Each structure stands twice: as structure tokens, then as C-alpha cells.
Amino acid sequence: MPSRPDVRSNPRRRHRAAAATIHDVAARAGVSVATVSRVLNGKELVRAETSRHVRAAAKSLRYVPNVAARSLSIRRSQTIGIVLPDVHGEFFSEVIRGIDLAARAQGYHILVSGSHSDPSQMLDVVDTMRGRVDGLVVMAPDVTLAPLDELRARAMPVVxxxxxxxxxxxxxxxxxxxxxxxxxxxxxxxxxxxxxxxGPEHNADARERLRGYRHAMRGMAAESSRALECSGDFTEESGFAAGRRLAALNPRPTAVFAANDSMAVGVLASLMAAGVHVPEQMSVVGFDDIPIARYVNPALTTMRVDIAELGRCAFALLLDAISNPAVHAPRHDRVATTLVVRKSCGAPNVRPKQNAQPHRAERILKNGRKRVPEKGEVS
Amino acid sequence: MPSRPDVRSNPRRRHRAAAATIHDVAARAGVSVATVSRVLNGKELVRAETSRHVRAAAKSLRYVPNVAARSLSIRRSQTIGIVLPDVHGEFFSEVIRGIDLAARAQGYHILVSGSHSDPSQMLDVVDTMRGRVDGLVVMAPDVTLAPLDELRARAMPVVxxxxxxxxxxxxxxxxxxxxxxxxxxxxxxxxxxxxxxxGPEHNADARERLRGYRHAMRGMAAESSRALECSGDFTEESGFAAGRRLAALNPRPTAVFAANDSMAVGVLASLMAAGVHVPEQMSVVGFDDIPIARYVNPALTTMRVDIAELGRCAFALLLDAISNPAVHAPRHDRVATTLVVRKSCGAPNVRPKQNAQPHRAERILKNGRKRVPEKGEVS
DNA sequence: CCCTCGAATGTAAACGGTTACATTTTGCGG
DNA sequence: CCGCAAAATGTAACCGTTTACATTCGAGGG
Structure with a gap:
């Protein structure tokens, strides 16, 4: 028995056409708001006929539930946040695309915030996302451990x-x-x-790549490898400088492995300037498979990183953490990379051909028509 | 006089540590929720001392307002939506960056959804954003007028x-x-x-570029230009095909203007394959200034589009529409482009040099060390 | 014909803020 | 010391959902 009539029952909507609410739908269908909610969320038992009436009413009123009210009530926003540093555009967009696709398939929205230079700014952003998102995917390759722990203290699932x-x-x-x-x-x-x-001293990706290189060098029983390492900072310029130093080495290395593609491109340019033929005199390889890798001359052999896959995995993990906060066990997943063999490396100690010109023209042609040869290119 | 005691007053929070609410802050500061709200939103008069107490209480409880409740109450989400097609990654990320920067400066968040192939999917996404956002920035270069009008009927500001x-x-x-x-x-x-x-027949950008070309050709009192137009669809392949046709023309054009950079790159490749020297025998220019434009050989002269600026303008316009729905008058702004002169064009009818090799090597060096020359490159 | 029980539906209390309006304090002239 | 306007603060309705609990309805058993 109502102690007081429902204040919202009849005359709503003042002047400008407001959106229909669940009350409007209920009135139109001749049922209560609870029934409308049940029908639209499809969780509980409702007579088929009632359900039809409600759906018809909702459709005729172009009813769209108010998400703010919904999240306030169920304390979930069906949204996840993505926090990114000011990272290279291509990478940035691919990560978002990967997460977006996975998230939309599960009915989640994504709130994006990019371009953060320092940890404190990053934490600020995370705070303003509080309540707006159910969890976060945070990318911060250069941030040290302390702020990351701080981040975890925000009492929200974070990947x-x-x-x-x-x-x-x-x-x-x-x-x-x-x-x-x-x-x-x-x-x-x-x-x-x-x-x-x-790569940069403090960058997590760079350190791991270096570790892999050193381990392999030890395994090959080669000479101490430290003399063959050059510093760099992931920029093309640093690769250019490194290439110059390597070309001057005696004996020369027969191959150069740059910790990322940008630096490999720089190495390529400086070797060409120094008159060192690639791949005949020296092989050059990179890591990432950035878009220009196939446009440089010669096209760069590299390790491809499937960035969209990275995003997909991140979302899947986050969703698990959100959905099963009780049983969820922290996990650290690694996504595999793929070797892409192009033209920038070959067997060591091959003499350069005398008339390299027509050869090179042909290469450029292939670069230009990238799509067709690209198909079978991955090994 | 309270007809009933405030039900939320005392014993909240059952078992797991929930976030502090405005009631907790009010209790701690010994004031009412209204006062807390006033202090935190800073709109109305509050005694300085009271204000201090409230702020201290909020800070000690690590209080963060619940945005869902807030948007439900004020009927604003402080969030805007960005809807994009499955567009080239670089463009995509730049637009987001531009909007993100502008939006964050105004306290707005951005909800992103990309990768939509058809108009109906686009409208679906817009519907699910209903209530979640205060307005939309929609990019749909290939969509025809009808769905766009449908979009405007969604009763939400749209740019x-x-x-x-x-x-x-x-x-x-x-x-x-x-x-x-x-x-x-x-x-x-x-x-x-x-x-x-x-470019593609139905693409808005492509049509306008064509219009500019034709207008200029008429102004130059040149022969009828239609014979000099080639079809294309913005892909590199179509540029390659166009280049082949153009090289076979008699008399040959002395310059080729491709409606975007991807096609210009294709043209470049096919001219090289046909033995036509660029820029000596034929000049090639593009539009967009995509990243690889400076890596091709010769580096491409093009019209740069400041994509981030595009995003900034879009947000500014949207914000005006959101803030002043009454007085806001629909506007159509255009962002300017910048000519970037590189190496792919010169004066017509210059004989190719005999030993192009050292020359070209030098070019490649410059490409490799992009950053330094890039600074003064814009004209 | 009454009682019981489960299915279908209704009622109203949350959710956590904002804000119109009511009430209490303050400052100040008389 | 009183009265009164202005300043400061409190009260509770309201935003639109979800959902625990209450109620109604029908069918079947006794």
C-alpha cells in the first residue's frame, strides 16, 4: 500500500522534449517500472505477452535507458579506461583498436586518455576516471615501480x-x-x-630485448659481446650515430640488430652514407615492424609485434579481473612476435654486385607495390 | 522539519571497504551534504573556515565524487563521444590526440569508438552512447547525406x-x-x-580536391583538363596504375598531382619502374603529408594537413554547441593546409643527370636523418 | 469452497549526488 | 537590546534505474 503516491507518475517533461524514461514506458505498456526493467534486462520471468507489450512501448517511445542512473544503481559503468603515454601514433592507435574491438563485443565502452608525460599526471588522470570506469588498461613503459604500485592502490582492477x-x-x-x-x-x-x-636504459621493452641478445650471444660461444653493443635511445638519430660507429669497427660486425625499427632505419641510412652495402656487406634487422619498415631500402627484416592482439589480451585479462574479483588470480601474459623476413639481411661476406642499379630499381618497385608481395612475406 | 529521518545518515558500508561518499565527508566535517557539495563545486558562498574543514575531511577520506550520481543529477556527463570509421591508423590517432588534449583542458573525458564499416553500425554505436556523452564528434567521410541527417535527429550536439x-x-x-x-x-x-x-567518387575530401584542381586548370587557360585526369581510389595500387597510364600519354604531362599521398607513392613507384625520372622528367605531388611521404625516394612534396588541429577545432565547436544550446548557431569551419616542399618536383623539361647515383645517396642520407632538416622544411 | 504455493507483477527503498527552498546565524542601525 | 536583511547552512525532493520484498493471481489438492 503506497504511503504516498508516486511523485513521478504523471505529468513529467516540462517544455523541451526530454528523452523517455522507464516510467513513460511502464505507463504506455500498462505495467510497473519493475516489469519494464525485467523485460529489458531479460533476467527474470515475465509472461511472453507482457514482454511483447513492453518491447513495443519501448520501441515506440524510442526509449534508451539512462546509463548514469543505471550505473549509479548497479555500481558498474560498463566502461573501461585506457591511459597511454605520448607514444608513437601508430602504436597508440593499434592498441586502442584492439581493445575497442574486444570491448565492444562484450558491451563495454572505452574512455581514452593519452599524452601523459610524467607519473603524477598519469595518476591524476586515473583519479578523475574513478567511478567512471570499472577498470583500467595502463601503458607506462618508462615509469618506474613506485608509481605503478601507487596505481594499484587505487582499488580498481588495473592491467x-x-x-x-x-x-x-x-x-x-x-x-x-x-x-x-x-x-x-x-x-x-x-x-x-x-x-x-x-634502447633507453630504463625502458622495459629495451631491457628485455637486450637480455635476449646477450643470452643468444653467450649461447653462440662468440667473443665477449659487450664490445659489439652500442647505446641508443629508440630514435632514428641514435641509430644513425650507432651505424657510423659500427661501420668504423675493425673487424666489422657482419650483422646489426637494432632494438627497434626506428633505430634500424637510422643504421641503414648511415651505412648507406658510409658506402657499406646492405645486405651484401652487412645485414641489418630491427624489432616492431613499424609501417615504414617495408618502405626503406632495402626493406627491413624485423620482428613483428601484433599490437592489436596486445590490446585484445589486455581487455580479456581486465574483464576477468572485473567479473570475478574474488577468484581472479593476477596473471602476466606475454604475446608472441613474428619474424618478418625482407631484404635487409643475407649470409655474411658476400661481395657486392658491380651493377647494383637495376637491381635496386627493382627493389623499389616492389616496395611501391607493397600489398601483393606482403601476403606471403611472413615466415 | 523532517517528516522522516534521513535513512542514509548513519550506518552505511557493510563489509568490503566502499569508497567514501559525500555523506561520509559531511559527517566527518560536521556539516550537511549541501555544504560539502557547495565547497567542492565552489559556486556558492561558504565561510572560509567551513570550507577548510570540508576540504580536510574530503582529503582525509580520499573522497572522489561518484560521477554516475553526479551526471544523473545534473544531466551532464562531462564526456564527449568520438565515432570514427576504420580509418588509417595515423590519422585516427592524431584526431584523437587533438581532441583529447583540448577536452582534458576543459575537464572533459572522451569515449572512443572506431572501426565502423557501415552507416547502420555507426548509428547503433551512437545510440549506445546516448546519455553517456554530452555530444559527439563523428567522422564519416564516405557516408551519404541521409544517415547523417538521421544522426542529427538524435537530439544531441554533433560535429x-x-x-x-x-x-x-x-x-x-x-x-x-x-x-x-x-x-x-x-x-x-x-x-x-x-x-x-x-580519389573515390563519393568521398567528400576527394571531390573538393578535384574541384580545386579543375578550377586551377581553367584559370591557367590550359587545354581541357579532363584528358589529364585519371581515376583512383586513394590506394597505393590505384596510384601505381594511374602512373603507368600517365607515363604512356603523348605528350606526357610534366607534373602529376595525386589526390592523396598514398596514391602519389604509387605513382612514384610506377614511374620509376617505367624509367621516368622524378623530378627531372616529371614532378609528382600528393596531399596529406602522411609519415612515409618523407621516406620515399625522392621525398614527396605535399600539402600537410594538421590533423590534431582538426581535432582541436572540432572539440571547440562541440563545446560551444553543448554549452550554449540556445544561442549556438551551426557553423562550418575549415582548417588550413600547409605546403611542404621536398624533392619530388622541380621545373619541367630538365634533362636527367647522367650519374644520378651520388646524388641519390645524398638524398637518402637526408631522409634518414629526418628530424634536423625537417625543422626548416615547411615553406 | 478454502488453502497453499509458485509464478507474475507491483511497491518503494536504495544508489550518491545537486539544489530549491526553509531555517538559522550574523552583522548592524536604531 | 530589538528587528531585520543578508549570509550561511540545513532539509529533502529529485535525477532514472535496479531489486528486495510484498502483493496478487490462478491452479490444483483436499
Missing amino acids: LLNSATPNGDAITIDNYGGARAMMRHLHELGHTRIAFVR | LLNSATPNGDAITIDNYGGARAMMRHLHELGHTRIAFVR
């Missing part, structure tokens, strides 16, 4: 992407495995004197 | 990006002006026989 990961949920590229696979490829071609161009 | 725009708010690239500026550049170099590679 870290490519970050230094002491504990908790995380997804990373299999940098170590990829580096070893690349080294195996070079070794099979006959290389043993392989140089390496390092 | 269209690079779309066919009959009416309503919109931001577009100044494709027409950019095309004319490019034509002026070619004309100043001495070209009059300029070919054009068109």
Missing part, C-alpha cells in the same frame, strides 16, 4: 601494458623470446659477429 | 568531421584551398600540363 611489472596483472610483448628468435635467424644465415644497438 | 555537410556543425580540411595552393606552386615552377589522380 599494465608493456611496463616494468613486479606483480599484479600485466600483458607484455615477448621481447626476450623475440630477440632470441631474431638471433637464431641471423645465426642460421651464418652470422656470429652480431652487433646490437640498445 | 561532423570531413563529411559531406549539408547543414549543421562541421569541421573540414580546406581541401579546395589546399588543392589550389598546390596548383599555384606547380604553376610557379613552370608547369601547365598537370595531370590529376582522383
Whole structure:
């Protein structure tokens, strides 16, 4: 028995046409709001006929539930947050695409915030997302452990992407495995004197790639590899400088493994400037398979990282953490990389051909028509 | 006089530590929830001392307002939606970056949804965003007018990006002006026989660029330009095919203007394959300034589009529409483009040098070290 | 014909804020 | 010391859902 009539029952909507509410639908269908809610969420028992009436009413009123009211009530927003640093555009968009696709399939929305330079700014953003999202995917490859722990204290499921990961949920590229696979490829071609161009000291990806390189060098029983390492910072310029230093080495390395593609492109340019022929005199390989890797001359052999897959995995992990907070056990998944063989490496110690010109023209043609040869290119 | 005690007053929070609410803060500060709200939103008069107490209480409880409750109450989400087609990654991420930066500065969040192939899917997404966002930035360059009008009927501020725009708010690239500026550049170099590679028939950007080309050709009092137009669809392959046709023309055009950079890259590749030297025998220019434009050989002269600026403008316009729904008048803004002169065009009818090799090596070096020369490159 | 029981539906209390309006304090002239 | 307007604060309705609990309805058994 109502102690007071429902205040919202009859004359709503003042002047400008407001959106229909669940009360409007209930009135139109001649049922209570509870029944409308039940029908629309499909969880409980409702007579088939009643259900039809409600659906018809909802459709005729173009009813769309108010998500704010819904999340307030169920304390879930069906939205996840993505926090990114000011990262290279291509990578950035691919990660978002991967997460977006996976999320939409599960009825989740994504709230994006990019371009954060420092940890405190990152934490600020995370705070403003509080309540707006059910969980976070955070990418912070250069951030040290302390702020990341702070982040976990935010009492919200968080999945870290490519970050230094002491504990908790995380997804990373299999940098170590990829580096070893690349080294195996070079070794099979006959290389043993392989140089390496390092990435930034504190970058998690860079460290793992270096670790893979060193491990492989030890395994090949080669000379101490430290002399063959060059510093770099993931930029093309640093690769250019490294290439110059490597070309001057005596004896010269027969192959160069750059910790990422940008630096490999720089190495390529400086070797060409120094008159060192690639791949005849020296092989060059990179890591990432960025889009321009296939456009440089010669096209770059590299380890492809499936970035969209990275996003998909991150969402899957986050969803599990959100859905089963009780039983969820923190996990650290690694996504595999793929070797992409192009033209920038061959067997060591091959004499350069005398008339390289027509040869090169042909290469450029192939670069230009990328799509067709690209299909069967992956090995 | 309370007809009934406030039910939420005392014993909240059952077992797991829930986030603090405004009631907790009020209790801690010894004031009412209204006062807390006033302090935190800073709109109304509150004694300085009271304000201090409230702030201290909020901080000590790590209070973060529940945004769902807030948006339900004020009927605003402080969030805008971005709906994108499955567009090239670089463009995609730049648009988001531009909007994100502008939005965050105004305290807005962004909800992103990409990868929509058809109009109905796009409208679905827009419906699920209903109530979640205060307005939308929609990019749909290939969508025809009808669905766009449907979109506007959604009773939410909408800003269209690079779309066919009959009416309503919109931001577009100044494709027409950019095309004319490019034509002026070619004309100043001495070209009059300029070919054009068109984009997709129904694409709004492509049509405007074509319009600029035709207008300029008429202005140059050149022969009827239709014979110099080639069809294309914005892909590299179509550019390759167009280049082949153009090389076979007699008399040959002295310059080719491709409606976008991807096609220009294709043209470049096919001309090289046909033994036509660029820029000595034929100049090639594009539109967009995509990242690889500076890596191709020779580096491509093109019209740069500041995509982030596009995003900024879109947000500014949307914010105005959201904030002043009454007085806001629909606007259609155009963002300017910038001519970027690189190596792919020169004066017509110059004989190719005999030993192009050292010359080319030097070019590649410059490409490799992009950043430094890039600084002063824009004209 | 009454009682019981389960299915179908209704009622109203949350969810956590904002804000119109009511009430209490304050400051100040008389 | 009173009265009164302005300033400061409190009260509770309201935003639109979900959902625990209450109620109604029908059918079947005794």
C-alpha cells in the first residue's frame, strides 16, 4: 500500500522534449517500472505477452535507458579506461583498436586518455576516471615501480601494458623470446659477429630485448659481446650515430640488430652514407615492424609485434579481473612476435654486385607495390 | 522539519571497504551534504573556515565524487563521444590526440569508438552512447547525406568531421584551398600540363580536391583538363596504375598531382619502374603529408594537413554547441593546409643527370636523418 | 469452497549526488 | 537590546534505474 503516491507518475517533461524514461514506458505498456526493467534486462520471468507489450512501448517511445542512473544503481559503468603515454601514433592507435574491438563485443565502452608525460599526471588522470570506469588498461613503459604500485592502490582492477611489472596483472610483448628468435635467424644465415644497438636504459621493452641478445650471444660461444653493443635511445638519430660507429669497427660486425625499427632505419641510412652495402656487406634487422619498415631500402627484416592482439589480451585479462574479483588470480601474459623476413639481411661476406642499379630499381618497385608481395612475406 | 529521518545518515558500508561518499565527508566535517557539495563545486558562498574543514575531511577520506550520481543529477556527463570509421591508423590517432588534449583542458573525458564499416553500425554505436556523452564528434567521410541527417535527429550536439555537410556543425580540411595552393606552386615552377589522380567518387575530401584542381586548370587557360585526369581510389595500387597510364600519354604531362599521398607513392613507384625520372622528367605531388611521404625516394612534396588541429577545432565547436544550446548557431569551419616542399618536383623539361647515383645517396642520407632538416622544411 | 504455493507483477527503498527552498546565524542601525 | 536583511547552512525532493520484498493471481489438492 503506497504511503504516498508516486511523485513521478504523471505529468513529467516540462517544455523541451526530454528523452523517455522507464516510467513513460511502464505507463504506455500498462505495467510497473519493475516489469519494464525485467523485460529489458531479460533476467527474470515475465509472461511472453507482457514482454511483447513492453518491447513495443519501448520501441515506440524510442526509449534508451539512462546509463548514469543505471550505473549509479548497479555500481558498474560498463566502461573501461585506457591511459597511454605520448607514444608513437601508430602504436597508440593499434592498441586502442584492439581493445575497442574486444570491448565492444562484450558491451563495454572505452574512455581514452593519452599524452601523459610524467607519473603524477598519469595518476591524476586515473583519479578523475574513478567511478567512471570499472577498470583500467595502463601503458607506462618508462615509469618506474613506485608509481605503478601507487596505481594499484587505487582499488580498481588495473592491467599494465608493456611496463616494468613486479606483480599484479600485466600483458607484455615477448621481447626476450623475440630477440632470441631474431638471433637464431641471423645465426642460421651464418652470422656470429652480431652487433646490437640498445634502447633507453630504463625502458622495459629495451631491457628485455637486450637480455635476449646477450643470452643468444653467450649461447653462440662468440667473443665477449659487450664490445659489439652500442647505446641508443629508440630514435632514428641514435641509430644513425650507432651505424657510423659500427661501420668504423675493425673487424666489422657482419650483422646489426637494432632494438627497434626506428633505430634500424637510422643504421641503414648511415651505412648507406658510409658506402657499406646492405645486405651484401652487412645485414641489418630491427624489432616492431613499424609501417615504414617495408618502405626503406632495402626493406627491413624485423620482428613483428601484433599490437592489436596486445590490446585484445589486455581487455580479456581486465574483464576477468572485473567479473570475478574474488577468484581472479593476477596473471602476466606475454604475446608472441613474428619474424618478418625482407631484404635487409643475407649470409655474411658476400661481395657486392658491380651493377647494383637495376637491381635496386627493382627493389623499389616492389616496395611501391607493397600489398601483393606482403601476403606471403611472413615466415 | 523532517517528516522522516534521513535513512542514509548513519550506518552505511557493510563489509568490503566502499569508497567514501559525500555523506561520509559531511559527517566527518560536521556539516550537511549541501555544504560539502557547495565547497567542492565552489559556486556558492561558504565561510572560509567551513570550507577548510570540508576540504580536510574530503582529503582525509580520499573522497572522489561518484560521477554516475553526479551526471544523473545534473544531466551532464562531462564526456564527449568520438565515432570514427576504420580509418588509417595515423590519422585516427592524431584526431584523437587533438581532441583529447583540448577536452582534458576543459575537464572533459572522451569515449572512443572506431572501426565502423557501415552507416547502420555507426548509428547503433551512437545510440549506445546516448546519455553517456554530452555530444559527439563523428567522422564519416564516405557516408551519404541521409544517415547523417538521421544522426542529427538524435537530439544531441554533433560535429561532423570531413563529411559531406549539408547543414549543421562541421569541421573540414580546406581541401579546395589546399588543392589550389598546390596548383599555384606547380604553376610557379613552370608547369601547365598537370595531370590529376582522383580519389573515390563519393568521398567528400576527394571531390573538393578535384574541384580545386579543375578550377586551377581553367584559370591557367590550359587545354581541357579532363584528358589529364585519371581515376583512383586513394590506394597505393590505384596510384601505381594511374602512373603507368600517365607515363604512356603523348605528350606526357610534366607534373602529376595525386589526390592523396598514398596514391602519389604509387605513382612514384610506377614511374620509376617505367624509367621516368622524378623530378627531372616529371614532378609528382600528393596531399596529406602522411609519415612515409618523407621516406620515399625522392621525398614527396605535399600539402600537410594538421590533423590534431582538426581535432582541436572540432572539440571547440562541440563545446560551444553543448554549452550554449540556445544561442549556438551551426557553423562550418575549415582548417588550413600547409605546403611542404621536398624533392619530388622541380621545373619541367630538365634533362636527367647522367650519374644520378651520388646524388641519390645524398638524398637518402637526408631522409634518414629526418628530424634536423625537417625543422626548416615547411615553406 | 478454502488453502497453499509458485509464478507474475507491483511497491518503494536504495544508489550518491545537486539544489530549491526553509531555517538559522550574523552583522548592524536604531 | 530589538528587528531585520543578508549570509550561511540545513532539509529533502529529485535525477532514472535496479531489486528486495510484498502483493496478487490462478491452479490444483483436499
